[in-house]
Amino acid sequence: MSFLLFQVRGKALLLIIVLALGGSFPMGCNNTLISSPSPYIKRFINSSWTQRYGEAPGENTVTFIWSAVTSVFTFGALLGSVSVRWVTNQLGRKRAMICNNAVNIVAFGIMAACRAANSFEMILIARFLFGFTSGLGFNIHILYLGDCSPKKIRGTVTLSIAVLMSSGKLMGQFLGLSELLGREEWWNILLGIPVFFSIIQMVTLPFFPEAPRYLLIEKENTEQCKKALQCLWGPGDYKLEIEEMQVEKAALKGERSKTLLELLRDRSARWQLLTVLFIHMAIQFCGISAFSVFAFSIFEEAGIPVDKIRYVTLGIGASEVLTNITCGLLIDRVGRRVLLWGGFGSMAIIMALITLTLELKDYAFWIPYSTVGLIFLFVIFYGGGPAGVIPSLSHELFIQSYRSAAFVFIGILMWVGFSVLGFIFPFLLAALKSFSFMFFSCVCLAISLYLYFLLPETKGKTPLEISEDFKNIQLCAPSNVDVCLETRL
Secondary structure, three states, X not given: OOHHHHOOOHHHHHHHHHHHHXXXXXXXXXXXXXXXXXXXXXXXXXXXXXXXXXXXXXXXXXXXXXXXXXXXXXXXHHHXXXXXXXXXXHHHHHHHHHHHHHHHHHHHHHHHHHHHHOOHHHHHHHHXXXXXXXXXXXXXXXXXXXXXXXXXXHXXXXXXXXXXXHHHHHHHHHHOOOOOOOOHHHHHHHHOOHHHHHHHHHHHHHHOOOOHHHHHHHOOOHHHHHHHHHHHHOOOOOHXXXXXXXXXHHHHOOOOOOOHHHHHHOHHHHHHHHHHHHHHHHHHOOOHHHHHHXXXXXXXXXXXXXXXXXXXXXXXXXXXXXXXXXXXXXXXXXXXXXXXXXXXXHHHHHHHHHHHHHHOOOOOOOHHHHHHHHHHHHHHHHHHOHHHHHHHHHHHOOOHHHHXXXXXXXXXXXXXHHHHHHHHHHHHHHHHHHHHHHHHHHHHHHHHHHHHHHOOOOOOOOHHHHHHHHHOOEEOOOOOOOOOEEOOO
16 A cells, blocks of 8 residues: 555544544643642632631641642542543543543533632542543543554654643643733633633544544444544555454454453563553653652752743743654654663663752852753653653553553553652652652663663554564573573564
8 A cells, every 4th residue: 555545644633633632632731730820729728718717727728738639630530541441442432532521621610610619629629520531531542543543653643642742731831821821810710721622622523533443343343444544544445454453353352351450460461561560650750750740849959040940841841842743753763662762761861960960059050050951851852752652652562452451550550650759759859859860860770771671662563463572572591691581672
């Protein structure tokens, strides 16, 4: 088939954008929107409590409620992530995404009304629902888009997930500026901004087809699968793509979608599970989440003037978007493996240098700015490596019957890791100061070595071929010095 059939055509490009509006983009927005209006929310909690009970709350009470506002989003996202298998099995990819948007609209209504109702409890409910829809929508986004992508450009297509999530983060940082919505009278509208993108998706998604791979393998509808491919990628018989799906379907021998427990018990998937476990835990503890959530504290520690920190943070967000796009030019040429181990390896070196510059910040006026430069460099390697590759890799590692359960597993890793880091990092930063970044450096180095020695290349391969590559990984007995490690790369 002509290579032109594999280019991102008009309707496929529109689907990529539309899926992101209710998937990775609002999740990125929600991760950064909460930072800017935090003083106003605390003030509202104080005034709401005072009007209701006739006395001002204690400092610990306000701190506890504020902590609940930030953490309940993570709890909701965890529940949304683990429900992806049940929801997509019941509704399919497309209807599940539309229903998820409906919940988002309800959450916005609650958030918009909280000030008029003088209820901080409504903030908690809305943040929980926003978290639920972010966790569920993100996983549906990866499943849906991966099931629509021809394998020759699967990496480039699924990379859009990372690009648009980082764009969402940047949008959240931008809208949170005091010159825009980061003001006391607009904070509840600011927190609900992602719903406007969800409404656009809810209106437009019904005009797109269901995911072709889902239609053929799970619904056993070859004709609808072919029509979906033609609708998205243009005229053609797509014989090769349909045959590959049928081979995978035959290999499943009519197996139903597996549960998470069945996936964890399957020894044939142990290397895929270990790889997903190590990569996603490394993402949480490589330092990027610390930069996103605690950027103000980190730059203040580095000695950057307070009035310049928000603009530096915007620059970091823009760097992540640009490097995600650059990764798109490389992922289907050089492959996933090199970008992953090379990215993590470079990040390990940069984190060690950040530790050094933070220790020496008082020796010269330019050293704090070199710290900022190193953080920008860290984000560039993160966006051009792990952030860009992981959405594609997560979809490729598992065959269709295990894929939904795998995303439940990934969701648990992502949000539990985020919660743990959010809890321990302030204490880590207070106790170790700059040396806390050496911990991140060691994590990056360890995962880089694991990926270099054990991860097979997945570029241009079907999930069945990738599964066979993982089965061929063998760790030999310690006595065999000459052949210590054998793997198909």
